[in-house]
Structures are given as C-alpha cells and as structure tokens.
Amino acid sequence: MMSPMQDEITAAIATDLGITELPIDTQKELISQFGEVALKAATLSVIGKLAEEKRAEFATLAEAGDAMALKTFLDREVPDHEEIAKAAVAEEIKRFKEFQAEGTDKRSNK
C-alpha cells in the first residue's frame, strides 16, 4: 500500500492517462512506463530546438545533475523550453488517450 500522498498523485496521473479502471499495480506499471516516454519526449523536443553545437553542452550539464546551470543554459538557448517540454508531454498524453480510444471506437462501430 502506498502512502496517502502517493495514492493521490497516482490517482491524479492515472486519471490524466485514463487508466483508473485498471488495477492499482497495473496503473503503477503504466505510469512508470509512461513517465519514461514523457521524459524522453520532453528531452527530444527541447534538444530539437537546440543548435547542434549546443547539444553536447546540454548533455554534459544534464548528466552532471546541475539543475540551476541547465536552467540558465536553457533559458538562454531555448527561452520557451518549459512550454516546449510540456507541450511534448501533453502531446504524448493525447496520443496515449487516442490509442485507448481506438479500441473503444472500433468496438462501438461493430
């Protein structure tokens, strides 16, 4: 059993992903899996806006774990990086929901 706070956040994300009907362990697995997809999507979207010669610097700062330096770097190189990353995550959520709706649509069309 998770702590109440974890329960609440898990429930909020599960609702966002439309997987609340699944068993809690499955929800956790999918949230975990989706988190990786979301993280990678956000990363790719921000890197995509970076000039090629700046990408290595991004990777170095990110790997070093220096959040403040990375934020300063991104503020300078990709001023709207927050919006770009969040839009990428939102797009992934949308795709995931569409994927789920496909099954529902097909069945309802039968």
Add this chain to the structure above:
Amino acid sequence: MCMNEDFTRGLKKFTKTADGAEIVSKLGDEIPKELEVSAQEKSTPEVQSFEDWREDLYKGKDSKIFPELARVDEEGKREDTPAEAREELRKTVEEAVVQLEDSEGDERKKQEGAKTSEENAAYLAEHSEKQKAEAENKGGVIEKYFRKMGEEYNKSGWKSKLGLGVALGLGTAAFATVSVPAAFVCLGGLAAQRAAGTASMFLKFEKYKKFENHKELAVLMAGLYGVATGFAIKEAVSFLSETPLGDITHEWLKHNWPFGHAEIAKAPIAPEQPAAAASVGESAASVPPAPEIPPINVEASPGHGYEYMLKRLWEQLHDNKQLDPSKYAEGSDIHKLLTADAASIDTVVHQIASDSGHGFFNADGTSVQINLDDHIFIAPDGQVHMSHEFYNSGPVQAPENAPVTPAYPPETAPAAPEITPPVGEAATDHLSNKIYSEGSNPSVLHGSADYPLESHTPPIEEFQPDKVTFSHDEVHTRIFPEDGNQEREVLESIKTYADDYTELTVSEDGRILERFMVDPEGHTSRYTGGDTFVPASEDQTADVKNAIEHAHRDEISAPQPEAPAHAQEIIQQSGSGEVIQEHADGIVVNQSGLKIPTDKPHFYAGADDKHIFAYGGGSAEEKLKAIKEFLTQNLDKTVYSADANGEHRIPWHITPQGELVGVPEKTGGIFGWFKSFVKPPEPNEFVKLIK
C-alpha cells in the same frame, strides 16, 4: 500441483459467495500439494463468509479454522510450524486475490472496449523504441545521454518515477509549474522527490479551498516551483509567510526541506541571504554557502543497512567525475566520501553511520528503523541525511516535543570504546542491530504476518501519518519460538500521534510482522493487510499495552533546554526522568543527594538493600575487573552493571569455577513478543555507597 483435499473442502465451504467461488477456482493450481489442513472443517459462528475465512488466516493461534495448519512430507511428518504454514497459505491466497482482481480489471476493460494492461504496455514499449531511434538521429552525444537517461530512469524507484511524472506535468495542470530542467537532471535523484513533495503541498492547499484568486494561486505555485528546485525558496517563504497558510507552509517545509526549517515560515528571509543559508533559519550564520551538491540518493533495499546505503552513495559520487573534493568543507560527509578510496571506504562509512551527529543511532542504543520508502542523500549542507517518507525528505531527527538525547557536536563526540563483551557473550553490533546472544529461553511466539513495508502507513483516516508525532520509541526485542526454531530479533516501534493514537509495529529485518493501533480510549486494533484493522484479541491487547507502557518507562528524556552547553554544572535527567546533577569534576549527585564518582568503579546498594550496583569507571575491562574482585569476596551476591556498550543491565555473579558470568536482564513480557532488555543502572537507583 493439486490442492490438498482437506483444504479444498475448507475453501469450498465459502463458495457460496461470489468471491469465494472465484478464489477457489483461481487457487486450484496454486496451493502446494503438501499443504494439509487438519481442523478446517470446524463450523464456527465467527467464520461465515469468505472474508471471515480470509481474515481467520491472520489470527495465528486464535484462528478458528486453521490452528494446526502444516505442510507434511511424504511420510506424514510435519515440515513446518503452523505459523509458517499459515504464512505460506496467506501469501498464496493474497497473490491469488490480486491476480483475480487484475484479471477482473482487464476483463472489465475488454468488455468496455478499452485497452488491456498488456496492450497499453505494448503501445508504450513500441513508442519508446521510436523515441530511441529519433535520438540516434540527433548524434552520438545525444544518443549516449538518451541511453543513460533511460537506464537511470529504469533503475529509479517508484517514488522517483512518480516525482518525475509530476515534474513533467502529469496528473493535473497545476503540477505543471514544477521545473522541467529539474526533471532532466534528477533522474531518480532528490529533485524528483522534491517535485513530488511540491505536488503534495498543492494537494494540501487545494483542500483548504482558500485560494479562489487565481492570480494569488499562480504566485503561490511559482513559489512552490522555487521550493521544488531550490532556486527561489526565500521568495516562496516570504510570500507564504504573509498568507493565512503560513503555518501549514511551515509544517510542509519541516517535512520537505532537508536542511533546516526552524521558524522559516514565520520569519521572512533577508533578501541578501543566499537561498541555502536562508532556509537554515537560526543556524544560518554557522553554515557557509555550500557548493553545488549533486542530486544523488540511495533508496533502502531489503536486508541492507546504513553502511550499505552509504557505500552506494560513495559509488554514485565517484561516478560523477566532475566533483572536486576540495570544494567541500573538510569534515563534511561529502568530502569524506569523495576522498575515500576502495581501501578506506569501509572505515569511512562506518564512521559516518555510527556518528551520533547523524542520528542514525541513539544514545540509548536504539537505532532509526529503515523502511523501504526511506532513502539517504547528500543535503545542501554537505552532510548525509535520511528521509522517512516519500514526502518527508527531512533529515533524521526527533519529532518536535519528543524526548531527545543530549547531542554532541561531531568533533567532540567520544569514540566508541573498544570493549570486551560480557563473559560468554557476543558483542553488541550496533550497525547490524544485533543484540547479545543468549541461551535458549523457549516461549510462545504469536503467529506472524509478513506485510509489505508500504503497508506501514495506516490506511484509516484517523491514522494519517502526517499528523504530528509526539514521541517515537524503538526497542530491540528477542523472540523465542516455541517450536525450538532459532531465536529471532525484532524491533518494536512505538509512535504516539498528536491525536493520542498510538501505533505499535513489530518488525524483523525491515519486514513488519505485526502492527497495532490503540485509540485514545485504549481500544486496540490489529492490522490484517489491505485496509483492514480488526479488533485485537484480549491477549494481544494486553501485550500491546504492556509493550507501550514498557517503552514509555524506558524513554530517554531530554536535557533541560535552558541548561548551558558548557556550564560547569550540567543538569540532566536520568532515564526515569528525575533530575540529577553532574559536576565538572565527574561527580554526579543523584536525587537522594548521593555523590557518585564516575571516574572509577564504585559499588552501591539500592533502595531494597538486595540490589548491588557497579557504576563508574573508565573502561569496560576496568569495571569487569572491579566487579570480579568484589564478587570473589562476596560469592553469594549479584552485582548489576551496564554492559560494555552501556545499553543493557547485566546481573553478574561468580560461578563455583570462579568465572564471572552475566547475561543481559530482560523484562517479563507476554507471549515472547514484548520481552526487552532492561536499561542499565542509573544513579537515581543508588541509595548508599558500599565500596
């Protein structure tokens, strides 16, 4: 495998209920064929439904149906104890229930036309592969970083993944104010957990429903962004201090800001102060601005203790080639770990783990319990900290208002003396929480349930763990199974909450065996898994009451707060709570006015004239020598003294062969669960000086 026939009958008794029928069907191939039930056919009024039957499995000796459950070999000989067999059966049943629920969920999804778990997982896996291919197209450096990011993510625990999701804006739009750069760099680190902590604060605020003004809420959340990433904590705190939510902000910071929180929400921080120092509150002046601290952390894992976790922390630090030890204060944990090499790391982690300043081990010999939710990390002060809850990333520290032991600054902390264990006994090993071995002392062992550690959090509303804990005592206890199995060491943890609920958990090697809640009226409930508490039996209620009372008797009290740290005369409280005085010359004056030298061993009579105590002395050897000398001249006497580590009371006597013998004295306890070791003699027990 087939199910034991008797057991099948026992199960089928409850197939009238839908759940019961499903479970029987599900369990058909799951039950070990050797499992035998000899008395499950009893018809009892207490067990009428499948849920009753399932609950009965957790009642140990009080089980109505399975009191003598056991597995037998081919010759019909019992292979295990009823407790072990019940545990095995419980595990099997609970796994089957989970499988059943999972399959029901998937079936329901199919019927509704939605995707199943497998379909969702396959979609995400396929999508992840596409992203990998996309990264490969962006060049070698990015591909390498991308791969490493994936590996780090997969190594991260659930809490960190949840935090990352929050940092990326999953869940609700409100969470989207958490830093994305923090998500890029945290990869399972502290930032992710702070991000989730921020989400928890949002949830708390949301419940208050006081922020109807969206602009105000936006400012608030911007402040939280700062708290989550450490970029702008002083602005957040200053803002929140002026709101009606100052108190709950203070409470939240106390749990989530790992290096100090005193009065932070009520005393706005001076603008010129750096964020890190500002949050230290009163101790800000003594803490220099710290260099960048890598966001690393190590999560607890089954069977591993502080030293193991510290060593993993050392490995992570050394993985980061950019860290320069010279940037960190000498004497700080991060400096120690960065300068340690393979040859010295064992010594270094031992020193850190046993250092009283870290609070891992208490002066009374108890140690902080490590749960699977816990993790250690390097805080901005450069010291190793440990957190207890996902949303509680504060350092190990006694709860507010809880009795505490006197704190010694690390540089003046006395080194643990190298001492010889009592005759015939093994030394106490603090770092593995081991207690003296002792001769067999068969007693009765209650049936033990093995619950996952995450179930440690009470599921009932009244038992919310984020309520203020007023005290937390831990007592190491040994249990002696009646079937002759090896003695086991358990840890009793007793927490008293602000609402006067008391929680008792009995755990072994990090696994919770038993858990009880006592409400303010004294009603005792026993946790049986899931969301279920059931009324405890009379015996259990008595056991729990006994354990709690015993722990409270043994509480170590705090020093008087007004006492000056370096005064010539230090006022302190004894273990029983009475005030004694300790003079600079090493003389202690107890409540009876008796002067007690502490530099050499002396012998004292107790109030009943039957007890003789040995107290004082520079080393364990010196004390043992004096005790042996005294007892050689008083062969019929028993002398009580502290053990080599000052944790337990040892009654010493001389054998006819002239050997000095003593084993730690234990309290009575009931049913073996709540036996614990008696505290060492203390000055207030002494009435007169004998020698």
